[in-house]
Each structure stands twice: as structure tokens, then as C-alpha cells.
Amino acid sequence: MTKELIETAFLDLQDDIIRSLEAADGKGKFRVDRWEHKDGGGGRSCIIEKGNVIEKGGVNFSAVKGKLSEKMSRALEIDAGEFFATGVSIVLHPENPHVPIIHMNIRYFEMDNGEYWFGGGIDLTPHFIVPSQATYFHQGLKNVCDEHDSSFYPRFKTWADNYFYIPHREETRGVGGIFFDRLNEKTTQHTKDELFAFVIAVGRSFAPLYTHFMKDSSSKSWSEHEKKWQLLRRGRYVEFNLVYDRGTKFGLETGGRIESILMSLPQHASWEYNFTPEKESAEAFTLRHLKKDIDWLASDLTEGR
Amino acid sequence: MTKELIETAFLDLQDDIIRSLEAADGKGKFRVDRWEHKDGGGGRSCIIEKGNVIEKGGVNFSAVKGKLSEKMSRALEIDAGEFFATGVSIVLHPENPHVPIIHMNIRYFEMDNGEYWFGGGIDLTPHFIVPSQATYFHQGLKNVCDEHDSSFYPRFKTWADNYFYIPHREETRGVGGIFFDRLNEKTTQHTKDELFAFVIAVGRSFAPLYTHFMKDSSSKSWSEHEKKWQLLRRGRYVEFNLVYDRGTKFGLETGGRIESILMSLPQHASWEYNFTPEKESAEAFTLRHLKKDIDWLASDLTEGR
Numbered sequence: 266m267t268k269e270l271i272e273t274a275f276l277d278l279q280d281d282i283i284r285s286l287e288a289a290d291g292k293g294k295f296r297v298d299r300w301e302h303k304d305g306g307g308g309r310s311c312i313i314e315k316g317n318v319i320e321k322g323g324v325n326f327s328a329v330k331g332k333l334s335e336k337m338s339r340a341l342e343i344d345a346g347e348f349f350a351t352g353v354s355i356v357l358h359p360e361n362p363h364v365p366i367i368h369m370n371i372r373y374f375e376m377d378n379g380e381y382w383f384g385g386g387i388d389l390t391p392h393f394i395v396p397s398q399a400t401y402f403h404q405g406l407k408n409v410c411d412e413h414d415s416s417f418y419p420r421f422k423t424w425a426d427n428y429f430y431i432p433h434r435e436e437t438r439g440v441g442g443i444f445f446d447r448l449n450e451k452t453t454q455h456t457k458d459e460l461f462a463f464v465i466a467v468g469r470s471f472a473p474l475y476t477h478f479m480k481d482s483s484s485k486s487w488s489e490h491e492k493k494w495q496l497l498r499r500g501r502y503v504e505f506n507l508v509y510d511r512g513t514k515f516g517l518e519t520g521g522r523i524e525s526i527l528m529s530l531p532q533h534a535s536w537e538y539n540f541t542p543e544k545e546s547a548e549a550f551t552l553r554h555l556k557k558d559i560d561w562l563a564s565d566l567t568e569g570r
Numbered sequence: 571m572t573k574e575l576i577e578t579a580f581l582d583l584q585d586d587i588i589r590s591l592e593a594a595d596g597k598g599k600f601r602v603d604r605w606e607h608k609d610g611g612g613g614r615s616c617i618i619e620k621g622n623v624i625e626k627g628g629v630n631f632s633a634v635k636g637k638l639s640e641k642m643s644r645a646l647e648i649d650a651g652e653f654f655a656t657g658v659s660i661v662l663h664p665e666n667p668h669v670p671i672i673h674m675n676i677r678y679f680e681m682d683n684g685e686y687w688f689g690g691g692i693d694l695t696p697h698f699i700v701p702s703q704a705t706y707f708h709q710g711l712k713n714v715c716d717e718h719d720s721s722f723y724p725r726f727k728t729w730a731d732n733y734f735y736i737p738h739r740e741e742t743r744g745v746g747g748i749f750f751d752r753l754n755e756k757t758t759q760h761t762k763d764e765l766f767a768f769v770i771a772v773g774r775s776f777a778p779l780y781t782h783f784m785k786d787s788s789s790k791s792w793s794e795h796e797k798k799w800q801l802l803r804r805g806r807y808v809e810f811n812l813v814y815d816r817g818t819k820f821g822l823e824t825g826g827r828i829e830s831i832l833m834s835l836p837q838h839a840s841w842e843y844n845f846t847p848e849k850e851s852a853e854a855f856t857l858r859h860l861k862k863d864i865d866w867l868a869s870d871l872t873e874g875r
Contacts, residue, residue: 507812
């Protein structure tokens with residue numbers, strides 16, 4: 266499994282996801298920007314704006330080479346040297362507050378000394394948490410994981426709870442999903458080919474899962490009140506991405522293309538001082554469930570407020 | 571000059587600034603929240619929302635004690651120990667795109683081994699740069715500095731250019747101002763009393779400077795186009811504060827009160843993929859002048875586009 270083959274598979278995946286999203290949106294078309302990295306390689310950023318369902322989002326592919334700075338090699342805990350990194354990254358911000366925000370990333374990283382790993386994840390950020398939706402999402406991810414290794418879903422679900430967390434708010438970003446990093450022959454019981462197959466399967470699960478939510482929820486009407494809450498939740502999304510997200514930090518520090526990295530930010534976001542939702546509201550229900558270690562597959566979750 | 575006297579002077583300053591801003595705004599009233607820090611001390615957060623001129627802003631006072639974590643003591647390059655920190659921090663986001671965003675901070679820091687310093691700064695972030703406004707602002711700051719030390723303005727102006735900078739955008743946050751840190755008997759030729767007098771003078775210069783801009787520009791009408799640009803510029807403000815601002819990082823890492831720290835974020839902000847203003851527009855003029863090392867006191871600056 267060479268890096269060229271991985272790169273090609275990621276590019277194909279990007280194509281397929283874009284086709285599926287355009288079909289499900291019905292109006293928005295992706296704009297394609299090819300760009301080059303200063304040290305070698307480049308990417309293809311595909312951005313959608315003002316669709317029927319998706320207000321703003323990106324499905325980005327990149328494959329870049331470069332020399333790891335000392336700071337980055339310390340942060341990654343590997344020897345300095347030339348690196349190669351390729352990945353597909355997605356963030357979609359829907360217009361309708363009842364459609365969740367989604368993020369997906371799969372990536373492959375290789376050093377010139379032969380060290381390599383796969384990483385990635387998918388997580389869902391509903392503006393309003395609906396347990397049946399979270400269950401559907403987690404069941405889908407568990408199915409994908411279980412086909413490759415039954416230990417993956419529980420490990421990677423916990424990893425996501427810890428990664429997609431906003432310490433200063435003491436809130437998870439959303440209902441989580443799966444997150445994994447540094448997967449290789451040493452850290453798992455799998456060959457490189459098997460790990461590649463898993464990562465591609467995660468990527469392939471994205472479009473069916475999200476287009477289901479697009480179809481399921483985008484016809485729901487919303488109030489001004491619900492729109493306001495959506496903008497506040499997007500503010501939290503901005504806080505997570507700019508303060509904590511490692512992918513964003515890696516991009517900013519290795520001189521990545523800014524507009525591609527920051528495509529994860531929403532069209533509009535709000536902050537209101539000390540906003541506290543009314544008791545028994547759907548907003549309060551959501552806040553109570555932005556917690557780690559919720560088993561979304563358990564049958565005892567109650568719906569709504 | 572004890573820390574108790576400094577704390578009291580900062581509290582008085584907060585009172586005076588709030589009175590001046592309420593008078594100039596004519597509608598907005600500050601809401602006062604007192605809070606306690608987990609390790610000792612606390613603060614008084616004064617927040618204004620939906621005024622005539624100010625859409626959202628805060629004038630915060632705090633005086634907190636705590637034990638410096640190893641991480642923080644490394645970052646500050648001082649020995650670990652008990653610290654005391656007091657300061658006044660202001661960020662104001664006006665509703666009208668023709669009124670600039672402003673930030674002011676003065677602070678005093680003391681370790682239990684007797685080491686201390688003053689820090690602070692004021693910087694202006696116009697959504698549309700108007701050279702005569704920047705000149706007025708810098709002249710005001712230079713006048714304050716010159717009464718205390720003629721070397722201060724040029725040193726602190728350059729310091730602000732470097733501090734209020736967004737590397738990933740290659741843009742300054744606005745037209746700069748002054749920034750200074752670690753001022754004490756060792757780093758300056760001044761006594762503690764003299765430095766305190768300087769810092770208080772900086773604090774006292776804030777209200778006359780900013781209420782001048784409130785009166786001068788808030789009657790100007792604005793277009794939807796200009797509002798949109800304001801929201802994009804506020805997006806940059808969010809990027810600076812969450813990615814780079816040391817005060818924000820210090821607050822988040824030392825367990826400060828989140829709602830007080832993040833009062834610096836605007837009510838609404840926007841991001842648009844790859845937004846490029848039209849040539850010869852006021853927006854393009856602004857972007858061209860978001861650069862370090864512009865001498866705003868020079869007489870050869872041309873107005874507008």
C-alpha cells in the first residue's frame with residue numbers, strides 16, 4: 266500500500282462524497298480550488314455555500330510534503346525529517362438548526378524513515394440533541410468499526426469523547442462519534458492494508474450517514490429562537506476549532522492554505538454574555554447531554570426535553 | 571505602592587470608564603456581575619449589550635490569587651509560586667461599522683518572591699481604516715506616553731504592531747496602538763510609583779479617546795455591504811483572540827471566569843470562503859493598511875480608497 270495509492274483513493278472518495286452531497290442538497294454546487302503547498306504537493310478544496318440544506322461547508326483533499334519543524338516534531342513526538350501527509354477533511358454547517366453539523370477526517374502520515382500512521386474520525390454536532398438521531402449515528406459507526414475490529418468502536422468512541430471536548434466550557438462539542446490516530450502495525454493487530462481498508466470504510470460511511478440526516482431533518486421548520494441557539498452553538502464550534510483542534514493548529518503552523526483550513530468555520534456565529542436556556546427547554550436538554558461517556562446505543566435514553 | 575492600592579485604583583478606573591461610556595452611549599447600561607476565583611480573589615465584570623452605539627462589550631476588573639502551574643511558569647519564564655494579578659480589560663464592539671472596535675488592558679502582576687511588573691496596551695480595530703482617525707488615536711497615545719518617557723511611544727507602538735498581529739492572515743488586527751509588558755525597575759529607568767502613574771494615565775486616556783470616536787462616527791449611516799464587511803472583520807477579531815491572545819490563553823489556562831474572558835467576542839461574526847474585496851474599494855484600502863510599521867503620525871497618509 267503505497268502513499269500514491271492512498272492519495273488516489275482519498276481523491277476518489279472526495280469525488281464520491283461531493284456527488285452524493287450535491288444530489289442530496291439539490292441546489293448547492295461545490296466550487297473547486299486547486300492549490301499548491303509551498304514545500305511540495307497541494308490540494309483540492311471543494312467549497313459549498315448557500316445550498317438548500319448546507320449553508321457553508323467544505324470537502325477538502327490535500328497531499329503535502331514538507332520538513333517537520335522542531336516544534337512540530339516535539340509536538341508529534343517523532344524525529345524531525347521530511348513528512349508526507351494526505352487526507353480528506355469535511356465540515357458542513359447546515360442552514361436549518363434541526364440538521365446537525367458534521368465533521369469527518371481521514372488522514373495518512375508518513376515520515377522519510379518509513380514510520381507511518383493512519384488517523385481520522387467522524388463526529389456529529391447537533392444544535393438540538395435528539396437521542397434517536399445520535400443512536401442512529403453511533404450505530405452506523407459501530408457497524409463500520411465492527412466489520413474490521415470489534416475493539417475499535419468502544420476505543421474510538423471514548424477517544425472521540427475526550428478529543429471533541431471544550432475544557433473551558435466543560436462541554437463536549439456534540440454527541441461525539443469516533444476518533445483514532447497513530448494506527449499502524451505497532452499500535453494495532455492489523456496490517457497496513459487492513460488499516461487502509463478500515464479508514465476507507467470510515468470515509469465511505471460518511472455520505473450515507475449525513476445525507477440521511479439531510480433528508481430526515483431539513484424539511485422541519487424553525488423559529489427565530491431556534492436560529493439564535495444555532496448561532497450560539499456555532500460559536501462553540503468556533504471556540505473548539507480555533508483553541509483546541511489539532512488539525513487546525515497543524516495546518517496553521519505548517520503554512521497550510523488558510524482558506525482551506527478555516528473552511529470549518531460557519532458563515533455566521535454568535536456569542537451572548539452568560540446565555541442560560543430556560544429550564545425544561547430543548548436547549549437545556551441539549552446542554553445536559555453535552556457530556557462524555559453517554560452510551561448512545563443504550564435503550565434507556567429519553568427523547569426531547 | 572502596594573497591591574491593595576493598585577487594586578483600588580483599578581476599581582476606581584473601571585467605575586469612571588463605565589460612567590463615561592454610559593453617558594456617551596445614551597442607552598446601554600452596564601450589567602454588573604461579581605464573581606470569585608477558585609483559588610482566591612475574584613472580579614467585577616461589567617457587560618453592556620444592545621446600546622445605541624455599543625452592540626456588545628465588557629469593562630472587566632479582576633484581582634486574583636493562585637499558584638502558577640508549571641506550564642504557566644515556563645510560559646512566563648519565572649519561578650513557580652503564588653501569584654497575584656489584577657487588571658482592567660475592555661473590549662467594545664460597536665453596532666455601526668464606521669465606529670472602530672477598541673481594546674484596552676492594564677494589569678499588575680506580582681509573585682510571592684517580590685518580583686512584579688506592569689503591562690497593558692490599547693489598540694484600535696476600525697472595520698474601515700480612516701487615516702485621520704488612526705492619526706488622532708496615535709497622537710493621543712503618544713501624548714500620554716510622552717508625559718512619562720519619550721522613549722515609550724515608539725517602543726510600545728512597535729510592540730503593539732508585533733503583538734496585535736495575525737500571522738496566518740499576514741494582517742495586523744487593526745491600526746495598532748501601544749502594548750507593553752514586564753515594566754519594572756529592572757526593565758525601565760523608572761520607579762514603581764512612576765510606572766504605576768504611567769499605567770493609570772493610559773487607563774485614563776481610554777474614555778476620552780473612545781467616546782470621541784463614538785460621537786464622531788456613530789451618526790454615519792451604513793449599507794448592508796458595509797455591515798457584511800464588519801462581520802467579516804469581527805471574524806478576524808475572533809481568530810486573533812482565540813488563537814493568539816495571551817490574556818485569553820492565561821485566563822483559560824488558570825481557570826478564570828469563562829464568560830468574563832470571552833466577553834471580547836462579538837455578538838455576531840461571519841466567515842466567507844476566500845472573500846476578496848473589489849479593487850479601489852474602502853475594504854481593499856483597509857486590507858492594504860493592515861500592516862506593521864505604518865507611521866500613523868506622518869503627514870503623507872492619503873484618505874480613503
